[in-house]
Amino acid sequence: MGLLGLFTRKPHERAGFALYGAAVGAARQPVFFAELGVPDTLDGRFDLVALHTGLLVCRIARDPDPRAKDLAQAVFDAMFADMDVNLREMGVGDLAVGKRVKRMWEAFHGRAQAYEAALRTGDEAGLAGALARNVWRGEPPEGSAPRLAAIAVAADAALDRVPFAELVAGRVDFPPVPA
Template sequence: MISLRKLFKQSPDPREARRPLWNAVVAAARAPHWYEAGDVPDTLDGRFDMISLVMALVLHRIDDDPDQALAGVELTELFVTDMDGQMRQIGFGDMVVGKQIGRMVGALGGRLGAYRAPDGSDDLRAALVRNLWRGNAPADAGLAHVMAEVAALRGALNAIPVAELIVADRLPAAV
């Protein structure tokens, strides 16, 4: 006879295998240097923009290994779940959360395309100014810092196998 406990036992959420990587993305995006030396606004929008930037770089790296595509999907689902929870914690109601999540996912999608621009390129510079500073370029030193850090992070991500990245609990240090 099947016990009730077995009948109602929930399977572990497979996305939880990506939780350490998601936490690493958030930690990297919240590193003080982005906001201090990089002049990224330390606001809700600025934090979202930085998470989207780091997330895009990580997803680009995962995309390099088609065998790990599911990990990218799981990581993106954690992004959505976390953004939903953050908005509810701030006080957004059910009617607003769905629309906002849709906008956030759309914004992430746009950034995924924009941040494929080569390091140091005018296209990348324009995408960063448009997304991180809402079109108002920061001081040259701030923009230079962010450009250099994006290139360093992309290089560090490219230096490790995707299979190691998707189980990482922190992002690789810039080389």
């Protein structure tokens, strides 16, 4: 690889970061913390980002377009580049960052698989159970897990309606969460 190869962008990198940014924006809606009682902690915020990014990555991966795999990977890469930067900004040492990011990757992967399986089978109660275990560590405020599951189902349906051309261009809007 020549010197210029070090400075070239990966396919879909810009779109991946834009899409990930949209997922983070959707995950930061105050209603999640104020009304649903999602813990406003590093773990609580990670779980909401993982939910929204997982919905997006799974939507992209389901698309028959041959670019889907690379675009889904670009969103995933953007998420974990951001996690790496955030850990470093919080003062996590260089030697520990890799281990922490690996644990976050494993958590994301497991959550995305569980949420996708429940969504594809229409198991909203199963989705609510998975969200309760992950987001609230088993004890959500009454009605919060089913409500978050309904929000995820609505977001998943909205993402399915986004044309792939919009995703490749880095454009997506998550539906607003009703108050």
